[in-house]
Amino acid sequence: xxxxxxxxxxxxxxxxxxxxxxxxxxxxxxxxxxxxxxxxxxxxxxxxxxxxxxxxxxxxxxxxxxxxxxxxxxxxxxxxxxxxxxxxxxxxxxxxxxxxxxxxxxxxxxxxxxxxxxxxxxxxxxxxxxxxxxxxxxxxxxxxxxxxxxxxxxxxxxxxxxxxxxxxxxxxxxxxxxxxxxxxxxxxxxxxxxxxxxxxxxxxxxxxxxxxxxxxxxxxxxxxxxxxxxxxxxxxxxxxxxxxxxxxxxxxxxxxxxxxxxxxxxxxxxxxxxxxxxxxxxxxxxxxxxxxxxxxxxxxxxxxxxxxxxxxxxxxxxxxxxxxxxxxxxxxxxxxxxxxxxxxxxxxxxxxxxxxxxxxxxxxxxxxxxxxxxxxxxxxxxxxxxxxxxxxxxxx
Numbered sequence: 001x002x003x004x005x006x007x008x009x010x011x012x013x014x015x016x017x018x019x020x021x022x023x024x025x026x027x028x029x030x031x032x033x034x035x036x037x038x039x040x041x042x043x044x045x046x047x048x049x050x051x052x053x054x055x056x057x058x059x060x061x062x063x064x065x066x067x068x069x070x071x072x073x074x075x076x077x078x079x080x081x082x083x084x085x086x087x088x089x090x091x092x093x094x095x096x097x098x099x100x101x102x103x104x105x106x107x108x109x110x111x112x113x114x115x116x117x118x119x120x121x122x123x124x125x126x127x128x129x130x131x132x133x134x135x136x137x138x139x140x141x142x143x144x145x146x147x148x149x150x151x152x153x154x155x156x157x158x159x160x161x162x163x164x165x166x167x168x169x170x171x172x173x174x175x176x177x178x179x180x181x182x183x184x185x186x187x188x189x190x191x192x193x194x195x196x197x198x199x200x201x202x203x204x205x206x207x208x209x210x211x212x213x214x215x216x217x218x219x220x221x222x223x224x225x226x227x228x229x230x231x232x233x234x235x236x237x238x239x240x241x242x243x244x245x246x247x248x249x250x251x252x253x254x255x256x257x258x259x260x261x262x263x264x265x266x267x268x269x270x271x272x273x274x275x276x277x278x279x280x281x282x283x284x285x286x287x288x289x290x291x292x293x294x295x296x297x298x299x300x301x302x303x304x305x306x307x308x309x310x311x312x313x314x315x316x317x318x319x320x321x322x323x324x325x326x327x328x329x330x331x332x333x334x335x336x337x338x339x340x341x342x343x344x345x346x347x348x349x350x351x352x353x354x355x356x357x358x359x360x361x362x363x364x365x366x367x368x369x370x371x372x373x374x375x376x377x378x379x380x381x382x383x384x385x386x387x388x389x390x391x392x393x394x395x396x
């Protein structure tokens with residue numbers, strides 16, 4: 001049930017693809033982070049430890065064999081994360097009793113904490129969570145996809161995971177709810193379907209104080225509707241609930257927080273020393289995609305109508321928070337061009353990722369969830385032999 005998006009190829013209309021290609025082949029934006037006091041990436045220190053902490057770490061509660069870890073092991077893992085000074089955790093789903101390892105609500109879970117000598121109130125329960133809901137289609141709803149997008153095929157799986165959250169009933173521990181992880185990029189579902197899933201979850205779970213997001217690479221935030229909009233007013237009507245939303249593909253409008261995944265290693269032109277600059281670039285790009293400046297960017301006739309006086313006369317900047325929900329670098333595997341895995345390279349890359357993750361307008365830090373807590377031996381190693389080697393626990 002766990003997946004990880006990687007910034008490789010994606011099928012998009014050629015005009016949109018050209019914009020993305022021009023952006024990604026353009027020189028990296030800056031040699032220093034966007035802060036009032038420049039921060040530089042230092043070489044790996046002899047201690048091989050991060051000098052600063054990420055906001056979060058991604059976690060999958062699976063053994064090397066790919067089955068659920070015992071609750072005792074999950075509790076111990078989360079206690080180790082909290083003790084290392086990491087304030088938050090990103091989960092990909094509600095599997096394996098992982099919620100009970102944060103705040104035990106069952107008798108058996110409370111017994112596990114006592115057996116390990118862990119005070120739940122003082123440790124794991126202080127971790128804030130980004131909880132993932134993983135959309136999948138069960139046997140009863142599989143079948144040929146229709147020409148018309150139909151997100152209802154995914155709702156049953158989302159509802160089941162929402163029921164887990166409702167049964168746990170610890171909503172104050174959740175800082176973000178993420179629908180899907182790279183499924184749009186992997187073409188498991190369409191942007192229209194993902195937007196519909198986000199709306200479904202917002203309508204069903206009934207906790208408006210918890211923001212919704214999704215975890216996708218930056219190019220997934222390219223909206224064809226927005227790109228081809230004939231006017232600012234037409235675009236604003238389509239996201240303001242004045243139409244049926246049947247063909248709404250604008251993730252920027254559907255999420256409360258813009259969640260992106262960034263894996264610089266999979267760009268063969270990016271070294272570990274430049275990994276942070278890739279994160280900086282992607283943050284700036286998604287900030288543009290989610291602003292009104294992107295409205296009508298694909299119209300070649302030059303007839304995009306500007307905002308009128310009735311709608312304030314100006315294009316609105318992106319005002320939604322951006323969060324990097326997954327970013328990392330492998331500690332072992334094969335070279336990918338100038339992107340080289342290794343222990344020192346991993347430290348260099350991750351230090352840069354944390355340093356360069358900044359809000360474009362203010363230079364304030366952007367939350368980063370490092371991928372991932374431990375090396376995940378249950379995965380296939382992949383062509384470059386790196387998929388199992390993204391663990392960062394040794395750097396904390």
